[in-house]
Amino acid sequence: MDKMMKWVDAIRTITAPFGDPIGEIENEEVERVMVAESSVRGTFNPEAALEFHELSQVQVFAEMLRSSEEIEYIEIEVAPDFDLLLQFKGGEQERYQLWLGQPNRPSVITKFGRDDVVYKIPEHTTNRLIEILGLNT
Template sequence: MDKWIRWAGEIRKITMAYKIDTEELEREEMEHVMVAESTERGIVNPEVKLEFHELSRVRVFAEMLRSSEEIEGIEIEVAPDFDLMLHYKGGEQECYQLWLGQPNRPSAITKLERTDVIWKLPEHTTNRLIDILGVNYSPLICFAN
């Protein structure tokens, strides 16, 4: 038993740097997300199809923003797949349009008031968004590696 306790203590020391602060996760600023099927670039469709209020689901969209990387020299010709209305504590709201990529491929977002700037989302973010949105089709956007 004593040997096991020492072993557990050593594992705790090694993994301490990777410890997730659960209180920090509970302090997520985003409160809820509304999703609509996009009808046109630059305009938010008011017909909301999905709403997410649970922290575990809202966190997917917060991580979407944190994992995004601004890209230059790309123009997307097709209409976005989804309109995202992100609601924050304090009543603030941001609207994004999402071009959802295929599984294991990047996606793209643009902020409604900055449609000239496009952010690329990594493959793992695309996969999480596909899961949470319940998508089972292959949208048109595709980035070359």
């Protein structure tokens, strides 16, 4: 058994630079994302038009959260583009409203119910969101 574990550790060491998709699946906290078209700021649309549950898909939304930075002194007067429901492992859910930017431009997001805190999403993440939402056509 020890020999087998040493062999497994050796393979993991050799393949580590190429990524670990199994580990990514286990480590990614977001399990599912539901996207609805938004109509009014402060009102959440529960009618999901799109649903994502594959690792490559949910990673885009997880990256959206990880790459966002709080920005101060901004007030948004237009309605958001999308309402997002992110479901995490363990069943916890979080709701967000997204103002999607143009390609190569930042976007902004707020956690639903926390309109006083606005987060900027970088350009590269905006591009990935546009792609996953099928808006690049």
